[in-house]
Amino acid sequence: MNHFANRSLLKEIDFTPNELEYLIDFASHLKQLKQQNIPHHYLQGKNIALLFEKSSTRTRSAFTVAATDLGAHPEFLGKNDIQFGKKESTADTAKVLGSMFDGIEYRGFAQETVEQLAQFSGVPVWNGLTDQWHPTQMIADFMTLKEHFGHLKGLxxxxxxxxxxxxxxxxxxxxxxxxxxxxxxxxxxxxxxxxxxxxxxxxxxxxxxxxxxxxxxxxxxxxxDxxxxxxxxxxxxxxxxxxxxxxxxxxxxxxxxxxxxxxxxTxxxxxxxxxxxxxxxxxxxxxxxxxxxxxxxxxxxxxxxQSVVFQEAENRLHSIKAIMAATLGDLFIPDQWFK
Incomplete structure (x- = not known):
């Protein structure tokens, strides 16, 4: 059973607190695997579209390396490569990309755009930042807090x-x-x-x-704290x-x-x-x-x-990897984890 199979991460409240905590712990596990050079090709043979309406350093790097580490092929499409509603509707673009790619990341302006990509593509879509929400950053941030303090509740x-x-x-x-x-x-x-x-x-x-x-x-x-x-x-x-x-x-x-x-x-x-x-x-x-x-x-x-900003930046990689592997990889996640 995989609670996450084929789901999109568009905003944090799409997931339960237990599911968010699972992604944080899974990210820590994948970080250890990478540090020990243990392969983890959960997405072997998959193709990932990376849509960037806004430029990026960390999000683009993290999605690219995460996809590659997972055995997938990432394809970057910048604002000059894709229409985002200018010459083709977001819905039409989503249907085309969904027929060719196994998963889609979107970083841009309107939350409505990422919601439409998820609605019409038929594949998992991950919000790499919109004007309203930044959920992939959250998994990295709370992972960093948990690494540092050993727990989250009560901080x-x-x-x-x-x-x-x-x-x-x-x-x-x-x-x-x-x-x-x-x-x-x-x-x-x-x-x-x-x-x-x-x-x-x-x-x-x-x-x-x-x-x-x-x-x-x-x-x-x-x-x-x-x-x-x-x-x-x-x-x-x-x-x-x-x-x-x-x-x-x-x-x-x-x-x-x-x-x-x-x-x-602090x-x-x-x-x-x-x-x-x-x-x-x-x-x-x-x-x-x-x-x-x-x-x-x-x-x-x-x-x-006291600054953990670069540890936090590195954790963007591991957390994005966890999000992609959980939603697109064929993982076995026991039900009791979420009870």
Missing amino acids: TLAYVGDGRNNMGNSLLVTAAMLGVNIQIGAPTALQPSATVIAMAKKAAADSGSQVLVTADPVAAVAGA AVYTDVWISMGEDISAHERIKQLLPYQINAELIAQTGKAD IIMHCLPAYHDQKTEVGQALEAEFGVTALEITDDVFNSP
């Missing part, structure tokens, strides 16, 4: 910055589902929607997790950089804010890329314009011993 995760982007939404809901206390610190205008908060509170009532959404960055990080942030301006977002930076500087992860957790062993997380220094064109431009040396996270914190 406290703080997320500070832009709270109504895909990362704010996904962390809020996933933490609540998995029994992790979640504290979001964001200006009132950048807090998650009432719908997403209600979804998280419903999940938290079942798991025993606590949900806090506040405009006070100090209250947001109090007692946090892990503090998480993301870029302040999302890819393709048309807003005033000056206004956003002014709005979010109080939520910057720096040594002062980390001291407010009241814990000596870990630092970021889904990357991060503007923590001037070694990027964007970082240099922002420093020149606004007189800041870092945006959402300072360099000393980003590169501190």
